[in-house]
Amino acid sequence: MTSTAAPSPASTAAPPEPPARRRWSPSRRMLPYLLVAPALCFELLVHLLPMLGGLYMSLLELTQFYLRDWLNAPLAGVANFSFALDFNSAVGVTLLRSFAVTAGFSVLTVGLSWLLGVFAATLLQRSFRGRAVLRTLFLVPYALPVYTAAMIWKFLLDQDDGMVNATLGGLGLTDGQTFWLLGDNAFLATVATATWRLWPFAFLVLMAGMQSIPHDVYESATVDGAGLWQQFRSITLPMLRPVNQVLVLVLFLWTFNDFNVPYILFDKSVPNAANLLSIHIYNNSFITWNFGLGSAMSTLLLLFLLVVTAGYLAFTSRRMKDA
Amino acid sequence: MPEPRWFRVLRVVGLTLLTMFTVVPLYVMVTSALKPLGAVRDRFQWLPEDLTFQPFMDMWSTIDLADYFINSAVVALGAALVSLTLAILAAYAVSRYRFRGRDGFRIVVLSTQMFPGILFLLPLYLIYATIGRYTGIELYGSQLGLIVTYLTFSLPFAIWMMVGYFDTIPRDLDEAALIDGASPVGALWRVVLPAARPGIAAVGIYAFMTAWGETLFASIMTDSDSRTLAVGLREYSTETSVYWNEVMAASLVVSIPVVIGFLALQRYLAQGLTAGAVK
Numbered sequence: 001m002t003s004t005a006a007p008s009p010a011s012t013a014a015p016p017e018p019p020a021r022r023r024w025s026p027s028r029r030m031l032p033y034l035l036v037a038p039a040l041c042f043e044l045l046v047h048l049l050p051m052l053g054g055l056y057m058s059l060l061e062l063t064q065f066y067l068r069d070w071l072n073a074p075l076a077g078v079a080n081f082s083f084a085l086d087f088n089s090a091v092g093v094t095l096l097r098s099f100a101v102t103a104g105f106s107v108l109t110v111g112l113s114w115l116l117g118v119f120a121a122t123l124l125q126r127s128f129r130g131r132a133v134l135r136t137l138f139l140v141p142y143a144l145p146v147y148t149a150a151m152i153w154k155f156l157l158d159q160d161d162g163m164v165n166a167t168l169g170g171l172g173l174t175d176g177q178t179f180w181l182l183g184d185n186a187f188l189a190t191v192a193t194a195t196w197r198l199w200p201f202a203f204l205v206l207m208a209g210m211q212s213i214p215h216d217v218y219e220s221a222t223v224d225g226a227g228l229w230q231q232f233r234s235i236t237l238p239m240l241r242p243v244n245q246v247l248v249l250v251l252f253l254w255t256f257n258d259f260n261v262p263y264i265l266f267d268k269s270v271p272n273a274a275n276l277l278s279i280h281i282y283n284n285s286f287i288t289w290n291f292g293l294g295s296a297m298s299t300l301l302l303l304f305l306l307v308v309t310a311g312y313l314a315f316t317s318r319r320m321k322d323a
Numbered sequence: 324m325p326e327p328r329w330f331r332v333l334r335v336v337g338l339t340l341l342t343m344f345t346v347v348p349l350y351v352m353v354t355s356a357l358k359p360l361g362a363v364r365d366r367f368q369w370l371p372e373d374l375t376f377q378p379f380m381d382m383w384s385t386i387d388l389a390d391y392f393i394n395s396a397v398v399a400l401g402a403a404l405v406s407l408t409l410a411i412l413a414a415y416a417v418s419r420y421r422f423r424g425r426d427g428f429r430i431v432v433l434s435t436q437m438f439p440g441i442l443f444l445l446p447l448y449l450i451y452a453t454i455g456r457y458t459g460i461e462l463y464g465s466q467l468g469l470i471v472t473y474l475t476f477s478l479p480f481a482i483w484m485m486v487g488y489f490d491t492i493p494r495d496l497d498e499a500a501l502i503d504g505a506s507p508v509g510a511l512w513r514v515v516l517p518a519a520r521p522g523i524a525a526v527g528i529y530a531f532m533t534a535w536g537e538t539l540f541a542s543i544m545t546d547s548d549s550r551t552l553a554v555g556l557r558e559y560s561t562e563t564s565v566y567w568n569e570v571m572a573a574s575l576v577v578s579i580p581v582v583i584g585f586l587a588l589q590r591y592l593a594q595g596l597t598a599g600a601v602k
Contacts, residue, residue, distance in 0.1 A: 017404055031507055035416035039409040041516075043435070046436055046447060046475040051438060053446030070449055120341055126326070134338060138345055143585035145536035147553045147575035152352045155567055163351050166367035188530045196348065208593035215360055228330055246433070253436045259539045267557070281441045291445050296343070298442035305437045 051302075058299045062292035073292070090185065095297060098280040102241035105191055105276060106255040113251060114196045114244075117202025122232060123181055125210055135207070142200035150264035153193040157181055157265075181265060186274035194261050198254070202247060209243035210236065245316045249309065256305060356572035363567040378572040382559075385569055391555035392577070397466050397542070397549060399534040403475035406481050406530040407523065409474070414485030415511050419494070428486075432479040442540045448543060464546040472540055477530035484529070484595030488522030489515060525591035528584040535581055552577050 056068070057082055064072035086092040104323050120138060141149055156163045157180035169176015180189045214234065221231050227317055259278040270279055281301070285294030355363050357374045382388055417428055451462035462468035496518065497510040505513065516523065538553040545551060556577070559570045584593070 028420075028507075029422075032416035032420035032422040035412040039413040039482060041473065042409065042475050045450075046472055047435060047438060047443065050443035050446035054442040054448065055447060058331060119337060123337050128334075134342065136589075138341065139586060139589055140349060140582060141345060143532070143572075143582040144578045145532070145553070145581060147536065147538055147556060148578050151556065151570055151574055153349045155355065155571065156348055156351055160566075161349075161367055163362060163367045163565065196344070204589060204593045205596055208597040210333055212597065228327065249433065250436055257437075257439045257441075259440060260536075263538060263542070266556075267560075278439060278441050280541070281439075285441075285445065295442065296444065298439050301439045302437070302442055305439070309434070309437055321413065 007196075029286045054295045055299055057292060058295035060295075062290070062295070064289035067291065069117060070093050070291075076292060080292045081300070082298065084293060084296050091293075094272075094275075095280070098275045098277050101187065101273060101275055102256060102277045105187065105194070105258075105274075109194045109198060109246060109255045112191070113199040113202045114248060116195070116199040117204075117206050117239075120199075120203045121206040121210055122236070124207065133232050138203055139200045141197045142204070144197065146197060146260045147264050149197040150193055150261050153189065153196065154181070154265050157189050168261045182271055184271075184273045186266065186271040189265060190261055190274040190276070193265060194258060198251065202251065202289060204239065205243060206240065209240050213239045241316075241320055245320070249312060252312075253305060253309070257301075330369070352571050352575060355568055356575050358568050360566065360568055363571075364564070378566075378568040379576070380567040382566075382573045385552075385566055386555060386558040388555070388573055388595045389554045391550055394466060394545075394549055395535060395551040395553075395577075398469045398473060401466070401470040401533050402477065402534040403527050403530040405470065406474040406477045407527050410478060410481035410485045410526060410530075411511070411516070411523070413482045414489055415515065416480070417486045418489035419507075420498070429483070432483050435479040438589055442473075444540060444543060447540075451544075453554075463544065464549055466549050469534075469549065469551070471542065472544065473534035473537055476537065477533040480596075481526045481530055484526050484592070485522065487595040487597075488526075488591075492518045521588070521591045524593060525588040525595060528581070528588050529592060532585060534582050 033146055050205065059075060060066070060070070060073040061076040061079070062070060062073045083089070083091060124135055144152075155161075158183070159165060159177065159179050164180060165176045165178055168174040168178070179185060198229055217235055217239075220232055221235060226234065227289075257278055258276055259282065262274050262276050262279045263282075266274060266285070268283070270283065277297075278301075281294050281297045284297070285291055309318070348411045351367075352569055354371050356378055357376070358371050359373065359375050359377060361372070362368070362371060416422070417425055448463060451468055455461050455463060460467070462471060497507075500510040500514045501507065536553065537551075541551045541553045545554060556570065556573060559566045559573070
């Protein structure tokens, strides 16, 4: 990379700076940009450029007739948006319902995952026998590829041969014939599957966050006579705030955009109660081949997430400063 | 401090319930993989009557599992290696240099998590098709296209975590190397990287897992030659029935490499994620 031998002609021409052995390495000012550039290029190619393309497509009349030559599709203005948001038509109503289902799914899954995660991390905070084993065990569902996790739940919840119906029926709690993957139950099935796989992530991050809280804080609280519950409320939770800020946001974004769980659980026929926005837009786009409309719906989804994220970050950052 | 009685009771009850919640689905997965087809099509039984390894043999011929396996392995390995390399370079810059735009980096990383895959799936497909038409580089329906796509999915958090690890390595180390005449890239290679080895392994397995498990883009961007496991495993279900024992056997085999890698490195992963979050 750098060579100290053989001064090159250029360095003799312009003597004092830069030193000869730094000649072929880029200047210190340029280097960080060069190091970041490859990562940036790929992100631009796969994320930013297509996203701009998607925003543009949402303004086109991009039905199946124009797909082959999409750059020449006629402009539709905001027609796609007003169509998607026309709550007097079937398209608007199903989109609104899908939004409500997604919001419910996301809030429940994030809430449950966080609660289970903080519960388990607190119980495992102090050392005892078997702690390391449990810690590893709890992480297994998150380590599974998401499609195998969803496949397992699809099998568990199978109406005829599934474990859940066999057990509930065997115990006499139900007749053992419940359709978990049809109708309104499908919502519960989706939340259960997503939570099962996601809570270990909350657990992993919260556990690492708790480990970075110094021991002596707890010790002096004990000396002051604070009970375990008080310590949890006045030490653990406040100290976890920076970790929670990012964790809850990421969990929210992941669940709100979730595609995998309903895609694997229900194949092509997704029940209304589990029709998350991503799969709703996906199926809509590929059934009607109206990519303009699909892009408009995706754009609305992005706008919503943008507003929520900005509001969330502003709100939580101010609270952290106040604290 | 001695633990109060209520806490010990709560711990036993709570951990027992969480263990059941975690283990029962895994138990069903493993036992069903060992049942003959007749048994999984019958009413579910907790204690299987006869166990067989037959599903682990049959699963290879019911669908083209080996092909999907190889496709997934090539794609995930390729994406992980490139993502890791790019992350190391970028993270070194963020960790060691002050430059314009550096402070926005965390916001950028978080905002990439916000993009709905469905919004850029179709345009990306059209862009890949266009690139193919003009350059002859086949990105649609090819392993290369999936590698390029997947490496960008793991890249934001990979950089985030790498910055966390690099920040824990004292700057004096690479500054000493610089004074000794190493170039900045030489210092990164010879001093910083060896010290960050566990972190590198953790980020590598994270990038591998991301690619190994991706479904949405795989469902559109692959054809029958480049199909990955995420899409291929669905072929065990036909119109009339599902080979549940083979599905579970294949799921088990597909999961084992990532589960082992993840569990071995989870400590470092957690460290990296929180280190990135706290600052």
